[in-house]
Amino acid sequence: MGASFIQVFFFEVLFSSAFFACFARSFLRGVRPTQVSHWLSLLGIGLATIGVGNFLFLSYSLGPVSIPATLMFLYLPVVYFFSLILGHQKLKYIKVVAIGLILLGAVLTTELLTTLGQPGVLAASLAAFAAAMSYALVFILTPSMGAFTTLEFRSFCVSAMGLIGCVLILLCKPDLWFDLGELWPKFLIFAVFLGIVGQTLPVITLMKGLPLTGSSLGGVLASIELPIAVFSAAILLGENLNPGKVLGVFLVILGISVYNFSDRKRVVAKTAA
Numbered sequence: 001m002g003a004s005f006i007q008v009f010f011f012e013v014l015f016s017s018a019f020f021a022c023f024a025r026s027f028l029r030g031v032r033p034t035q036v037s038h039w040l041s042l043l044g045i046g047l048a049t050i051g052v053g054n055f056l057f058l059s060y061s062l063g064p065v066s067i068p069a070t071l072m073f074l075y076l077p078v079v080y081f082f083s084l085i086l087g088h089q090k091l092k093y094i095k096v097v098a099i100g101l102i103l104l105g106a107v108l109t110t111e112l113l114t115t116l117g118q119p120g121v122l123a124a125s126l127a128a129f130a131a132a133m134s135y136a137l138v139f140i141l142t143p144s145m146g147a148f149t150t151l152e153f154r155s156f157c158v159s160a161m162g163l164i165g166c167v168l169i170l171l172c173k174p175d176l177w178f179d180l181g182e183l184w185p186k187f188l189i190f191a192v193f194l195g196i197v198g199q200t201l202p203v204i205t206l207m208k209g210l211p212l213t214g215s216s217l218g219g220v221l222a223s224i225e226l227p228i229a230v231f232s233a234a235i236l237l238g239e240n241l242n243p244g245k246v247l248g249v250f251l252v253i254l255g256i257s258v259y260n261f262s263d264r265k266r267v268v269a270k271t272a273a
Contacts, residue, residue: 001187005057006169006176013162015195016203020156027153038148045141046161051134053162055127063124064115071128073106075136076219082140083216094262101255102223109230109248139215146211155207220259226252
């Protein structure tokens with residue numbers, strides 16, 4: 001529709017901020033941030049959210065779609081590496097294999113290798129890498145937030161900081177705000193839809209789920225988005241579902257299953273002990 005990536009992200013976070021603001025009465029009910037580190041964690045997640053949205057859209061606009069669709073999954077090894085450093089879990093080669101299966105499945109599913117010779121690959125790759133690192137930061141910082149914030153409050157903070165970031169970017173670069181002319185009504189309808197499925201639902205489910213699963217397992221489970229995207233594109237958009245994509249989807253689901261089974265064995269062993 002001719003909109004810039006910052007316009008799309010702006011309306012996404014605007015919708016989600018307005019939605020979560022409706023629950024303001026429950027923001028500080030029961031638990032609340034009391035330490036500077038709590039507020040710094042909230043700020044870090046908010047800044048990371050700005051990075052995810054802007055770098056991801058930038059990557060999509062610079063090169064082939066397969067680049068960000070694949071490289072975004074680099075957050076998986078980063079999150080697992082940090083969970084090892086922080087001592088949240090011990091190194092298990094079966095988990096490394098599971099993450100490798102997911103990454104290989106992503107490469108096959110997005111048909112990454114067929115697009116490497118196209119223009120804009122390097123620029124799109126750098127932007128996608130930045131988006132993946134921002135996404136990793138969300139998974140690393142969020143689990144600890146459940147102890148000192150309510151679901152509604154942390155969801156609002158993440159969206160509101162994204163909104164503030166978009167406003168600041170647009171103030172510094174007003175030329176990123178494009179005049180869509182007669183397409184404005186259609187774009188706004190599309191923007192509301194994206195605000196629901198692209199920002200509101202992902203934020204509230206991540207803010208709810210990550211304190212329960214932890215960063216590493218939560219990140220692996222979140223990769224189910226790729227098989228869903230592939231089958232949705234085939235059903236709704238008529239995209240080709242070739243054997244390579246089917247194999248990639250199988251590897252992603254296999255990797256998720258192997259990782260989850262490994263974690264379940266650890267939980268059962270702890271319970272038995």
